[in-house]
Amino acid sequence: MVDDRTALVEMRNVRVAFGGVHAVEDVSINLFAGEVVGLVGGNGAGKSTLMRALSGARPPDSGEIWIEGRQVHITNPRVAKAYGIETIYQNLALADNIDAAGNVFLGRELTDRTGTLDDDAMESATRKVMQRLNPNFKNFKVPVKSLSGGQRQSVAIARPVHFNARILIMDEPTAALGPAETAQVRDLIRQLKAEGIGIFLISHDIHDVFDLSDRISVMYHGKRVGTVNRDEVTADEILGMIIMGQSAEESAAAATSG
Amino acid sequence: MTRAIRSFLAATEIDTRLAGMIGALAVIWIGFNFLSGGLFLSSRNLWNLSVQSSSIAIMATGMVLIIVSRNIDLSVGSLLGFLGYTMAMVQAMWIPTALGLGFNQPYTWIVALAVGIVLGALIGAFQGFVISYGGVPAFIVTLGGFLVWRGLIFWYAQGQTIAPMDATYQLIGGGPAGSLGFTASWIVAILASLAIGYSVIMSGRRRRAYGFPVRPTWAVVTVIAAGCVAVLGAVWVANNYFWPPALATQFARANGITEPPGGLQIPTGIAYPVLLLIGVTLAMNYLATRRKFGRYVYSIGGNPDAAELGGINVRRTIVGTYAVMGILVAISAGVQTARLNAAVTNLGVQNELDVIAAAVIGGTSFSGGIGTITGAVLGAIVMQSLRSGMVLLRVDSPTQDIVVGVVLVTAVGLDAFARRRSAR
Numbered sequence: 273m274v275d276d277r278t279a280l281v282e283m284r285n286v287r288v289a290f291g292g293v294h295a296v297e298d299v300s301i302n303l304f305a306g307e308v309v310g311l312v313g314g315n316g317a318g319k320s321t322l323m324r325a326l327s328g329a330r331p332p333d334s335g336e337i338w339i340e341g342r343q344v345h346i347t348n349p350r351v352a353k354a355y356g357i358e359t360i361y362q363n364l365a366l367a368d369n370i371d372a373a374g375n376v377f378l379g380r381e382l383t384d385r386t387g388t389l390d391d392d393a394m395e396s397a398t399r400k401v402m403q404r405l406n407p408n409f410k411n412f413k414v415p416v417k418s419l420s421g422g423q424r425q426s427v428a429i430a431r432p433v434h435f436n437a438r439i440l441i442m443d444e445p446t447a448a449l450g451p452a453e454t455a456q457v458r459d460l461i462r463q464l465k466a467e468g469i470g471i472f473l474i475s476h477d478i479h480d481v482f483d484l485s486d487r488i489s490v491m492y493h494g495k496r497v498g499t500v501n502r503d504e505v506t507a508d509e510i511l512g513m514i515i516m517g518q519s520a521e522e523s524a525a526a527a528t529s530g
Numbered sequence: 531m532t533r534a535i536r537s538f539l540a541a542t543e544i545d546t547r548l549a550g551m552i553g554a555l556a557v558i559w560i561g562f563n564f565l566s567g568g569l570f571l572s573s574r575n576l577w578n579l580s581v582q583s584s585s586i587a588i589m590a591t592g593m594v595l596i597i598v599s600r601n602i603d604l605s606v607g608s609l610l611g612f613l614g615y616t617m618a619m620v621q622a623m624w625i626p627t628a629l630g631l632g633f634n635q636p637y638t639w640i641v642a643l644a645v646g647i648v649l650g651a652l653i654g655a656f657q658g659f660v661i662s663y664g665g666v667p668a669f670i671v672t673l674g675g676f677l678v679w680r681g682l683i684f685w686y687a688q689g690q691t692i693a694p695m696d697a698t699y700q701l702i703g704g705g706p707a708g709s710l711g712f713t714a715s716w717i718v719a720i721l722a723s724l725a726i727g728y729s730v731i732m733s734g735r736r737r738r739a740y741g742f743p744v745r746p747t748w749a750v751v752t753v754i755a756a757g758c759v760a761v762l763g764a765v766w767v768a769n770n771y772f773w774p775p776a777l778a779t780q781f782a783r784a785n786g787i788t789e790p791p792g793g794l795q796i797p798t799g800i801a802y803p804v805l806l807l808i809g810v811t812l813a814m815n816y817l818a819t820r821r822k823f824g825r826y827v828y829s830i831g832g833n834p835d836a837a838e839l840g841g842i843n844v845r846r847t848i849v850g851t852y853a854v855m856g857i858l859v860a861i862s863a864g865v866q867t868a869r870l871n872a873a874v875t876n877l878g879v880q881n882e883l884d885v886i887a888a889a890v891i892g893g894t895s896f897s898g899g900i901g902t903i904t905g906a907v908l909g910a911i912v913m914q915s916l917r918s919g920m921v922l923l924r925v926d927s928p929t930q931d932i933v934v935g936v937v938l939v940t941a942v943g944l945d946a947f948a949r950r951r952s953a954r
Contacts, residue, residue, distance in 0.1 A: 327839075329838075329839055348841065349838070349839050349840065349841040350841035353841060359839070361839065363835075365833070365835060365836040365839045365840070366833065366836055367828070367829035367832035367833045367836045367837065367840075367899070368832045368833060368899065369828060369829075369831065369832035369899035369900055370825070370828060370829055370832055374825065374829070375836075378825075378829055378836065378837070378840035378842070379826075379837075379840030379841035379842045380840075380841070381822050381825060383822065387821065387822070388816075388820050388821065389819075389820050389821065389822065389825060391820075392736050392737060392740050392742070393740075395740070395742065396740045396742075399742075412742075415832075
């Protein structure tokens with residue numbers, strides 16, 4: 273990666289603490305347009321917490337966030353969305369009792385001049401997005417509770433796609449999906465990347481990350497252990513970093529000295 | 531048979547739960563009519579039923595939003611008493627005596643109502659504020675309200691009854707004078723029928739313009755026809771309830787009309803509290819399903835985290851639901867004090883339970899996210915039908931309570947059963 277371009281996102285020295293526990297400690301990370309950065313680490317490594325700081329769900333206690341060379345203060349999800357930061361959460365963050373269009377537009381509903389919800393316009397826009405994401409999707413009038421896992425995932429993904437995200441955070445996007453649907457999500461990630469969207473991809477699945485990412489950042493106990501270019505490491509080396517909490521050079525050094 | 535019903539409901543897009551409730555109501559009505567030898571479905575009884583249901587039904591529409599967003603309001607009965615007393619004080623003491631403006635001024639009724647509505651909204655918003663910003667559970671806050679607002683009534687009047695109410699204000703409570711009468715009732719019915727037809731056809735046209743699937747023509751016709759028959763039938767019933775003979779005689783004397791043999795027959799028409807209920811139902815339906823506020827309430831009930839992550843101001847929305855509840859309690863307080871022509875200290879006692887029961891019988895789920903305004907109104911009518919039917923059958927009041935209690939639990943149990951089956 274050539275780093276003399278302006279980064280799409282730059283998080284500097286971000287800290288998040290819950291009570292006395294440092295969930296994220298002094299982490300810096302960046303993301304360029306058209307790039308996928310994989311974020312890996314064990315349970316409780318702080319991946320999701322770091323991303324929640326960017327999406328406004330839990331603002332950082334200290335540290336800076338820069339978007340395209342300008343410092344921003346993301347205090348809540350609304351601010352994040354205004355900067356084009358969209359998130360697909362692990363649990364999908366869907367209101368189960370509301371239909372697909374209602375969920376896609378949740379918090380950003382379309383209204384007419386009188387402030388009345390324009391459900392037809394929202395359904396129409398949702399149908400258009402679904403045409404692209406999942407042409408088999410037909411259940412536009414039912415609560416998303418009654419949809420299958422893959423269909424629910426489509427609804428969650430339709431949100432950032434419709435609102436033209438520039439920065440997309442995907443937290444375990446394929447965790448609950450079958451093989452066909454996983455392949456679909458992978459295709460989508462490649463497609464969005466080609467459109468110039470920057471993507472942070474959190475995943476437990478090291479192969480997912482390896483296939484899709486340009487760079488991979490490894491987190492361990494709230495710290496960033498290292499960031500590597502995908503082409504320069506093997507999956508085993510990454511696994512080693514995840515488990516040992518050491519960068520490749522460190523573990524190599526430890527191996528030779530020990 | 532069941533499949534035929536299901537495909538009929540699917541084509542007409544009538545809510546299954548709502549259809550079930552209307553079916554249950556029909557069974558109750560026909561059953562009571564049979565047991566009472568035709569008394570239950572008389573114009574007189576149905577008219578009374580409509581007036582008696584209105585006060586609880588008005589409040590139940592607000593309780594839906596509160597329960598849907600996973601909260602509860604136990605304070606509505608006490609708040610109704612407090613607001614009713616305040617409005618009574620405004621018209622019976624403060625305007626006439628304290629301000630020295632005299633009784634029965636043309637503006638008295640509207641000032642009294644406005645004071646109640648503003649105060650209701652403020653008190654509701656305050657309770658909502660303590661719940662959502664203060665982090666005190668709704669059950670506790672409104673339990674406190676239940677005690678406080680009832681207690682404040684005694685500060686006002688030391689247990690005295692405040693009476694009489696302003697002459698215009700009394701009309702809100704219904705009664706022969708507080709009703710629309712023959713012609714106006716039919717005009718309302720015709721306008722309502724036109725509105726039903728217009729809105730159904732326009733919504734179909736909009737959906738067709740977007741290329742969405744639409745109901746088949748026969749289903750559109752059926753829905754419009756059913757709506758019109760219901761409206762016209764209700765008004766026909768209301769217009770077939772005539773003023774009580776004594777009142778009619780009084781009216782004839784006052785207007786110099788010679789009474790025909792058998793007495794003067796004056797059709798009563800739709801009572802004003804019922805008109806208020808219809809207005810509230812339409813407004814609350816619009817608020818719940820066509821405004822951002824309503825969408826937020828339902829999304830909070832469905833998944834509070836998703837609502838928060840969607841950028842919705844959850845706390846402010848909760849405050850809003852309680853403010854709306856306060857306004858509706860004020861309207862019901864108006865109906866009840868006007869009907870009694872007085873404010874008494876036990877005004878609204880146990881109303882919170884009736885209101886919650888109406889919402890729950892109407893399909894509102896305590897797990898949040900589910901419930902309809904129309905369902906709650908039907909729930910209130912179901913409850914009142916049971917009570918009114920048992921009164922006709924001379925069932926004593928404790929037994930009535932037992933029956934209503936059993937019906938409440940059974941209705942919710944059946945609903946939960948049906949939901950589990952449909953989820954499978």
